[in-house]
Amino acid sequence: MIAVLIVAGCAALAPARATDPKLQPWQDFADATAKAYGKWYAPRVEYALPNSPYEGARWSLGTIYVRGELLDQLNMPLLFAHELGHYVLEHRSSSPQVEMEANAQAVEILVRVRRVDELQALTAFHGYLLSVHRSQASRGVLPGHASACQEIADLVRRYPKHETVTRTWECAK
Numbered sequence: 501m502i503a504v505l506i507v508a509g510c511a512a513l514a515p516a517r518a519t520d521p522k523l524q525p526w527q528d529f530a531d532a533t534a535k536a537y538g539k540w541y542a543p544r545v546e547y548a549l550p551n552s553p554y555e556g557a558r559w560s561l562g563t564i565y566v567r568g569e570l571l572d573q574l575n576m577p578l579l580f581a582h583e584l585g586h587y588v589l590e591h592r593s594s595s596p597q598v599e600m601e602a603n604a605q606a607v608e609i610l611v612r613v614r615r616v617d618e619l620q621a622l623t624a625f626h627g628y629l630l631s632v633h634r635s636q637a638s639r640g641v642l643p644g645h646a647s648a649c650q651e652i653a654d655l656v657r658r659y660p661k662h663e664t665v666t667r668t669w670e671c672a673k
């Protein structure tokens with residue numbers, strides 16, 4: 501649901517300049533984010549190299565690298581917004597704290613750039629982090645991240661105005 505809302509709004513923006521048409525909606529999202537935050541450059545969106553570490557998306561030195569086979573996944577707008585969060589905050593390294601800041605920034609980007617309702621964006625992000633939390637039982641915590649449960653608690657704490665809804669959420673405390 502949220503993926504449709506986020507991607508559908510892109511069609512009319514920005515001239516084509518992604519290296520592949522499938523990347524264009526994501527390049528448009530990056531361009532719109534640069535504009536909304538008054539940045540002097542927009543990140544380039546490229547495919548991850550086949551031999552690079554397996555991640556859905558990654559921010560590195562002005563470029564967001566994405567996995568082609570994951571572009572159509574429902575969680576992709578959330579992953580991508582997280583990478584845009586690193587860009588907006590000008591992160592140059594990773595740490596558990598930096599990753600949690602990128603999550604919070606991602607929610608703000610979805611609201612400000614894609615006009616997603618704030619509680620809806622928060623709910624979608626909680627759902628995504630919860631799926632990460634479940635996978636961490638077998639696969640372990642992502643390098644450089646706090647546990648997904650800790651990331652949820654941090655994210656929810658930043659939105660006290662939604663506490664009546666979020667207090668019952670798994671991992672919210």
Ligand SMILES: [Zn+2]
Nearest residue numbers: 582586599602
């Ligand atoms: Zn990150």
